[in-house]
Amino acid sequence: GDSVTQMEGPVTLSEEAFLTINCTYTATGYPSLFWYVQYPGEGLQLLLKATKADDKGSNKGFEATYRKETTSFHLEKGSVQVSDSAVYFCALSDLNTGGFKTIFGAGTRLFVKA
């Protein structure tokens, strides 16, 4: 079945460092890909998405590009802030089959030090 694999955390960075969180997927169809963020004590919220190959999703300085050839959707940010400390989840959903089931990765915890 479909699956999502993320790099294990935690990832600890200093403020203004460059961030990459790796995400790869396996899917039989043509899924849409998502990054969700979970701040402490809260539910998940959508950070960005890409619906087809070579699409780039971006939001709040974060970017991810849908790479079909490498089945990857790595999350990047050029300069992280303390407020970016959170858990980041990569996810996929096949909207062509109704998108009822979203598959989530295990999550990667990010700590940013001042």
Next chain:
Amino acid sequence: NAGVTQTPKFRILKIGQSMTLQCTQDMNHNYMYWYRQDPGMGLKLIYYSVGAGITDKGEVPNGYNVSRSTTEDFPLRLELAAPSQTSVYFCASSYFSGTNYEQYFGPGTRLTVT
């Protein structure tokens, strides 16, 4: 809009007790979901609903039941609580329009079964 609301925020149950986790959304979304999040793990889908009166099992439905009598409400019932059901439970709702798809999450219910 309040978005997705869940009650209670925290609950401790004894083995064998029953309880209902409440979930309400005010965005008129057709699709609603229940997930559980175990420590260090991604989200696992328990049940989902594509509209009032229609529910279906997700990945980990055993020990749970749901109903969907209205568009707004999607309660999750635990009949005989077991320690393995200790987890954080998230309710979510979504719309689906072409390639526009996003899940909106509630703040979660932290359940401990002892």
